[in-house]
Amino acid sequence: MVKNITIFTTNTCAYCVMVKRWLGSKGISYEEVNLDQNPERQQEAFEISGQLSTPITLITKADDSQEVIVGYNLAKLAPAVA
Amino acid sequence: MAESQVETHDLVIIGAGPAALTAAIYTTREDVDTILFEKGVIGGLAAITDWVDNYPGFPEGIAGLDLAEGLRKQAERFGADIRLGEVMSVTDEGEYKRLVTTDGDILAKAVLIATGSDYKKLGIPGEQEYYARGVHYCATCDGAFYREKRLVVVGGGNSAIQEAIFLTRFADKIDVLVRGDTMRASEVLQHELTKFADKITVHFNTTTDEIVGQDGKVTHVLGTDTTTGKQVQFDTDGVFVFIGLKPNTAFLQESGVTLDEIGMVVTDGLLQTSVPGVFAAGDVRSGATMQIASATGEGATAAMTIRKYLEETPEA
Numbered sequence: 001m002v003k004n005i006t007i008f009t010t011n012t013c014a015y016c017v018m019v020k021r022w023l024g025s026k027g028i029s030y031e032e033v034n035l036d037q038n039p040e041r042q043q044e045a046f047e048i049s050g051q052l053s054t055p056i057t058l059i060t061k062a063d064d065s066q067e068v069i070v071g072y073n074l075a076k077l078a079p080a081v082a
Numbered sequence: 083m084a085e086s087q088v089e090t091h092d093l094v095i096i097g098a099g100p101a102a103l104t105a106a107i108y109t110t111r112e113d114v115d116t117i118l119f120e121k122g123v124i125g126g127l128a129a130i131t132d133w134v135d136n137y138p139g140f141p142e143g144i145a146g147l148d149l150a151e152g153l154r155k156q157a158e159r160f161g162a163d164i165r166l167g168e169v170m171s172v173t174d175e176g177e178y179k180r181l182v183t184t185d186g187d188i189l190a191k192a193v194l195i196a197t198g199s200d201y202k203k204l205g206i207p208g209e210q211e212y213y214a215r216g217v218h219y220c221a222t223c224d225g226a227f228y229r230e231k232r233l234v235v236v237g238g239g240n241s242a243i244q245e246a247i248f249l250t251r252f253a254d255k256i257d258v259l260v261r262g263d264t265m266r267a268s269e270v271l272q273h274e275l276t277k278f279a280d281k282i283t284v285h286f287n288t289t290t291d292e293i294v295g296q297d298g299k300v301t302h303v304l305g306t307d308t309t310t311g312k313q314v315q316f317d318t319d320g321v322f323v324f325i326g327l328k329p330n331t332a333f334l335q336e337s338g339v340t341l342d343e344i345g346m347v348v349t350d351g352l353l354q355t356s357v358p359g360v361f362a363a364g365d366v367r368s369g370a371t372m373q374i375a376s377a378t379g380e381g382a383t384a385a386m387t388i389r390k391y392l393e394e395t396p397e398a
C-alpha cells in the first residue's frame with residue numbers, strides 16, 4: 001500500500017522521535033531528512049506541508065498519491081499507512 | 083469482580099512523563115502488573131525541553147530528550163508496557179476503576195494520574211489562523227524554521243525566557259512581550275538573559291492583542307503599552323507563546339476525583355485522591371512545584387503508596 005515515507009525532522013524535536021518510534025514499532029521503514037543537517041531542504045518541507053513545524057511525514061502510496069501529516073497524530077498516521 | 087473479557091491490570095498509569103515513568107520503574111521492578119498510556123511524547127514536557135540544568139546527578143546538565151530516553155529505557159528494562167494512546171475517561175466501579183482508552187475499555191485496581199499540563203493559548207485574533215504557520219508553542223519543535231528571522235515571544239515566566247534564549251540559536255532578533263511590570267522567571271534565568279541583550283529585547287507592560295499576517299505569513303503583532311494605553315506594533319516572522327500551563331484533567335469529569343479551583347487534582351500527603359485506589363503525581367497535582375525532580379520524587383512516593391494499597395486490598 002505504502003511505497004515510501006519521508007520524515008522531515010530536527011535534532012531537538014521530541015514529536016519526531018515519537019513518529020519514528022511508532023513507525024518502527026509497526027515495522028515500517030522511512031527516510032529521514034534532518035533539517036538541522038540539511039537546512040537547504042527547509043523550503044521544500046514548508047512547500048509540502050504549508051506549515052513551519054516538524055515532524056512532517058510525507059507518505060507516497062502505491063498509486064503515487066501522497067499524504068502529508070504534520071505533527072505526531074496517530075489518528076491520522078495509522079489510517080495513512082494502513 | 084473483574085469482567086473476564088475486559089483487559090484487567092493491577093495498575094494503569096495515565097501519562098508517560100517523568101512522574102509516570104519513575105512510578106513505573108518502582109512498580110514494575112517490584113513485579114506490580116503495570117501499563118502506561120501516553121497520548122503525546124514519552125517523557126512528557128521534559129522531552130520537549132531543550133536543556134535541563136537542575137536535575138540532580140547531571141553536573142553539566144542534560145538534554146531533555148536524553149533525560150526522557152533514559153527514563154523510558156529504565157522503566158522498560160523492568161518490563162513497563164507503554165501504550166501509545168489516550169485515556170478518555172475514568173469511572174469508579176468500586177474495587178476496579180474502568181478506563182475508556184483508545185485501546186478499548188480497561189479495568190484497573192489502582193490508577194495513577196500523571197498527566198501533567200498543556201500550554202495555554204492566548205485566545206486572540208490571528209492565533210488560530212496562523213497556528214503552526216507562524217504561531218507556535220514548542221521552540222524545540224519549530225524554532226529551526228526561523229534561521230536569521232525575527233521573532234516575538236509572549237510571556238515572562240521560566241518557560242518563556244528559557245525558550246527565548248534557545249531561539250537565539252536561530253533568530254536574529256527577538257522581542258519578548260511581558261504583560262506585567264516584572265518577570266516571573268527565576269533570578270538565574272534573568273541573569274542569563276542579560277547575556278543575550280544583542281538579540282533579545284524585553285518589553286514590559288505590553289499586552290499581546292492580535293497576530294496579523296498577509297498572504298498566509300505572519301507580518302506583525304499588535305499590542306498595547308498599558309502605561310500609556312497606546313497601541314504598539316512588533317514586526318515579526320513568527321510568534322512563540324509561553325504564557326503558562328493548564329492541567330490535563332478534562333478526562334476526569336466522571337471520575338469523582340476532587341479537583342481544585344484551577345482544575346488540578348487534590349491529594350493527601352501520600353498522594354491519594356478523593357477516590358480510593360486513584361492516585362496523582364507530578365505537575366497535575368494541586369500544590370505541585372512544576373519541576374522534573376519533584377515530579378520524579380512524587381512518582382516514587384505514589385508507587386510506594388500504590389503498592390501498599392494493592393497489598394491491603396483483598397483479592398475479589
Ligand SMILES: Cc1cc2nc3c(=O)[nH]c(=O)nc-3n(C[C@H](O)[C@H](O)[C@H](O)COP(=O)(O)OP(=O)(O)OC[C@H]3O[C@@H](n4cnc5c(N)ncnc54)[C@H](O)[C@@H]3O)c2cc1C
Pocket residue numbers: 096097098099100101102119120121122123124125126127128130131133134135136137167168169170196197198199241244245330333363364365366371372373374375377
Ligand atoms: C519549556 C519548559 C521548560 C522546562 N524546563 C525545566 C527545567 O529546566 N527543569 C525542571 O525541573 N523542569 C522544567 N520544566 C518543567 C517540567 O518539564 C515538568 O515539571 C515535568 O515534565 C512534569 O512531569 P509530569 O510527569 O508531572 O508531567 P508531563 O511531563 O507534563 O507529562 C505528562 C504526560 O501525560 C500525557 N497525558 C496527558 N493526558 C493524557 C491522557 N488523557 N492519556 C494519555 N496520556 C496523557 C501527556 O501527553 C504528557 O506526556 C519545564 C517545562 C517547560 C514547559
